[in-house]
Amino acid sequence: MRFTIYPAPNPWTPEKVKAYYRDPKVEWINGGELVSGGAIAASGFYVVHFCGNTDCCRPEGPFQSVDEAREWSHANLVPEVPRHA
Numbered sequence: 001m002r003f004t005i006y007p008a009p010n011p012w013t014p015e016k017v018k019a020y021y022r023d024p025k026v027e028w029i030n031g032g033e034l035v036s037g038g039a040i041a042a043s044g045f046y047v048v049h050f051c052g053n054t055d056c057c058r059p060e061g062p063f064q065s066v067d068e069a070r071e072w073s074h075a076n077l078v079p080e081v082p083r084h085a
């Protein structure tokens with residue numbers, strides 16, 4: 001008997017990724033915390049990429065407030081959808 005294994009459908013269509021970056025997860029990260037690409041230089045609010053994992057995609061920041069982080073994401077990451085690592 002033969003089995004065919006189909007890959008799971010990727011739920012992250014470009015439209016869904018854009019929708020995510022309109023209202024992204026924003027986290028406070030302390031300076032010195034280790035994330036993808038090395039330690040965070042300065043404490044602040046950071047936009048977490050759509051995978052939700054700062055170990056594979058370096059978060060964007062720092063920002064002074066959640067609103068500032070969201071506004072930056074809306075202006076910069078919605079038009080230019082980042083690729084997943």
Ligand SMILES: [Zn+2]
Nearest residue numbers: 051056057085
């Ligand atoms: Zn990632």
